[in-house]
Amino acid sequence: MNQFEIALTAVGWALFIAGVSSWIWSRIRRSRDAAEAAGDACRAAFEQSPNGILMADVETLRIVDANLALQRTLGFSLDELLRLDLSQVFADDSENSEALLRKLRDPNPRVPFQIRQRSKDGSLLNVEIRGHRLDLATHQVLVFTTDDVTVRRKVEAQLLEKQQHLDHLAHHDQLTGLPNRLYLAAHLPGAIEEARRTASNLAVLFLDLDRFKHINDSRGHETGDKLLKAVAQRIRATVRTEDVVVRMGGDEFIVILNTVRSSGQVNETAARINEALSEPVPVDGRPLVTTVSIGVSLYPRDGADMGELLRHSDTAMYQAKDRGRNNFQLFSPGMDRKLKERMAIETSLRNALQREQLTVHYQPIIDIETNRVVALESLLRWKLPGQGFIPPDKFIAVAEETGLIVPVGELVLRRACEDVARWRQNGCTPVPIAVNISAVQLQRADLPATIQKLTKLHGVRPSMLQLELTESAVFERREGRTGESNEDAVSRLRELGVRIAIDDFGTGYSSLSYLKRWRVDYIKIDRSFVRDLVTDVSDLAIVSAIIAMARHLNIQVVAEGIEGWQQLEKLRQLGCGLAQGFLLAKPVPEDQCQRYLTGASLDLAAEQEHPLSDFGATTGNHLRAANT
Numbered sequence: 348m349n350q351f352e353i354a355l356t357a358v359g360w361a362l363f364i365a366g367v368s369s370w371i372w373s374r375i376r377r378s379r380d381a382a383e384a385a386g387d388a389c390r391a392a393f394e395q396s397p398n399g400i401l402m403a404d405v406e407t408l409r410i411v412d413a414n415l416a417l418q419r420t421l422g423f424s425l426d427e428l429l430r431l432d433l434s435q436v437f438a439d440d441s442e443n444s445e446a447l448l449r450k451l452r453d454p455n456p457r458v459p460f461q462i463r464q465r466s467k468d469g470s471l472l473n474v475e476i477r478g479h480r481l482d483l484a485t486h487q488v489l490v491f492t493t494d495d496v497t498v499r500r501k502v503e504a505q506l507l508e509k510q511q512h513l514d515h516l517a518h519h520d521q522l523t524g525l526p527n528r529l530y531l532a533a534h535l536p537g538a539i540e541e542a543r544r545t546a547s548n549l550a551v552l553f554l555d556l557d558r559f560k561h562i563n564d565s566r567g568h569e570t571g572d573k574l575l576k577a578v579a580q581r582i583r584a585t586v587r588t589e590d591v592v593v594r595m596g597g598d599e600f601i602v603i604l605n606t607v608r609s610s611g612q613v614n615e616t617a618a619r620i621n622e623a624l625s626e627p628v629p630v631d632g633r634p635l636v637t638t639v640s641i642g643v644s645l646y647p648r649d650g651a652d653m654g655e656l657l658r659h660s661d662t663a664m665y666q667a668k669d670r671g672r673n674n675f676q677l678f679s680p681g682m683d684r685k686l687k688e689r690m691a692i693e694t695s696l697r698n699a700l701q702r703e704q705l706t707v708h709y710q711p712i713i714d715i716e717t718n719r720v721v722a723l724e725s726l727l728r729w730k731l732p733g734q735g736f737i738p739p740d741k742f743i744a745v746a747e748e749t750g751l752i753v754p755v756g757e758l759v760l761r762r763a764c765e766d767v768a769r770w771r772q773n774g775c776t777p778v779p780i781a782v783n784i785s786a787v788q789l790q791r792a793d794l795p796a797t798i799q800k801l802t803k804l805h806g807v808r809p810s811m812l813q814l815e816l817t818e819s820a821v822f823e824r825r826e827g828r829t830g831e832s833n834e835d836a837v838s839r840l841r842e843l844g845v846r847i848a849i850d851d852f853g854t855g856y857s858s859l860s861y862l863k864r865w866r867v868d869y870i871k872i873d874r875s876f877v878r879d880l881v882t883d884v885s886d887l888a889i890v891s892a893i894i895a896m897a898r899h900l901n902i903q904v905v906a907e908g909i910e911g912w913q914q915l916e917k918l919r920q921l922g923c924g925l926a927q928g929f930l931l932a933k934p935v936p937e938d939q940c941q942r943y944l945t946g947a948s949l950d951l952a953a954e955q956e957h958p959l960s961d962f963g964a965t966t967g968n969h970l971r972a973a974n975t
């Protein structure tokens with residue numbers, strides 16, 4: 348290698364070393380810059396943290412640094428703070444400052460604690476601090492972050508207030524302002540627990556307004572709402588301040604009487620509520636009357652928990668409705684049994700309707716002089732497969748209460764039309780069918796329209812139907828759902844050509860003037876007067892008076908429930924035209940009716956051969972079986 352080449356190599360190496368070292372320097376500078384930048388960022392975070400941060404020497408507890416937030420809240424400058432120690436800025440309620448200093452010297456970083464922070468002006472501020480020891484290269488410092496809880500408490504208090512407002516809204520009824528169902532669910536278990544603890548009684552009163560729906564429907568919801576508000580106020584004003592009045596919804600209210608001393612006290616309160624609501628309530632300047640039915644259950648006698656007490660007061664309330672409304676009833680275990688039985692019947696009856704287990708039997712009505720069948724009365728039978736029949740007395744009342752009587756009644760009418768049409772097709776001589784109609788059917792169904800539809804469908808004249816109504820169904824001045832009175836509904840039925848009979852006559856109003864006005868076609872003297880006709884002179888007097896009166900008004904008379912020849916003879920003597928009873932002919936299924944439809948006189952002796960009852964062995968157990 349010549350000198351030139353050596354010089355060139357040396358320059359190359361020099362350049363290389365210079366490049367590498369400059370690269371190394373730039374790296375060193377860059378990392379130093381980065382460290383510096385990180386340090387700056389930490390500092391800035393420390394300075395600008397919204398929470399106060401304070402550093403102190405572990406040994407002396409002297410403050411060595413503090414951020415701006417802390418300086419601001421305390422009112423000290425950093426220089427002033429650096430001249431103080433922790434015991435001058437932190438204080439707690441205890442007298443023992445040593446304990447506080449120990450706590451400050453050895454803080455648990457995971458457990459914050461409440462402390463007072465002393466400002467420059469001497470005022471104390473509640474703060475929450477959290478501390479830890481920080482290892483530095485040469486020594487340790489204590490770092491505290493502080494959090495102003497006064498602001499947080501204020502926010503928490505505002506939130507709590509908002510929450511309470513929401514809770515109030517959720518637990519109170521908007522219309523009446525009374526506590527609602529949710530409130531009751533939250534309150535009642537506690538009240539029961541309190542009664543248990545203090546061995547005292549508590550009463551639950553279940554209130555349901557009578558016929559409120561009618562007012563609501565006829566006067567409009569606005570009036571209904573105003574009435575509810577006024578009623579709520581009245582109930583509230585009638586009970587003590589410590590008693591709770593709850594609106595359950597609709598027209599139902601609950602009153603909880605705490606610390607009841609005697610059942611007399613409950614009776615008194617319930618009677619007072621009944622009385623208070625019997626007074627008309629002025630709504631829009633007009634007096635409205637809405638009475639209330641009340642059911643009462645008592646803790647501990649009638650139930651151990653909320654569910655049981657509410658259920659039993661509800662049951663008692665229904666009893667109050669049954670007893671004519673505007674009264675109160677105390678719960679008794681018998682009511683519960685009755686209700687359960689009723690519910691079982693309702694469920695079974697619904698099933699029976701769907702499964703076509705309801706059928707109709709027919710019992711002839713006979714002309715006493717000629718022994719000819721003049722009509723057949725349709726009698727509802729509930730047939731349980733493989734078992735007997737359930738008599739109507741066992742389920743008609745439930746069907747009426749639940750409204751099931753409407754579809755059930757329509758089924759009976761349909762069967763009557765179908766059977767008349769079938770008998771005619773089979774060459775028989777059909778007679779009119781007497782169909783029992785419940786008052787509920789008159790009120791809830793458009794009976795004239797139903798009859799028109801069914802008779803047309805089966806090609807049967809409406810005059811082939813005789814409707815048997817009880818006196819109360821016809822004469823009670825009630826308006827049905829359609830707003831039509833019973834009287835108007837019956838008039839429309841008559842216009843169709845349907846005959847009207849008053850069933851069980853003598854057991855209700857038995858008013859002559861009504862009979863005259865209504866122009867009924869038949870009256871059926873109730874079995875209870877016929878039974879002892881031969882032996883009881885007053886029954887004889889009643890029956891003969893009814894017959895005489897009916898003759899005068901041109902109304903035909905049917906005597907019901909004839910079981911003996913002497914009764915029949917007596918009725919003939921009195922001039923009773925028509926008769927019905929086991930002696931003459933028993934109720935039979937549709938397919939055994941042919942012998943009644945020949946137009947010829949009935950052979951009464953032959954009728955005696957038939958079994959006494961068409962029910963078979965029927966017991967209440969069947970209902971339970973049907974329900975399973």
Ligand code: C2E
Binds near residue numbers: 784815850851907
């Ligand atoms: P009701 O309309 O007075 O019917 C006459 C009842 O007396 C029938 O009882 C019949 O079987 C019974 N009976 C007839 N002759 C005699 C007799 O000589 N002695 C005795 N002890 N009883 C006799 P049933 O079938 O048990 O019906 C009872 C009541 O149920 C009926 O009394 C009627 O009010 C009602 N009912 C029957 N079917 C229907 C129906 O389809 N709809 C409605 N709403 N009620 C019905």
Ligand code: MG
Binds near residue numbers: 724783815850
């Ligand atoms: Mg009848």
Ligand code: MG
Binds near residue numbers: 850
């Ligand atoms: Mg009758």
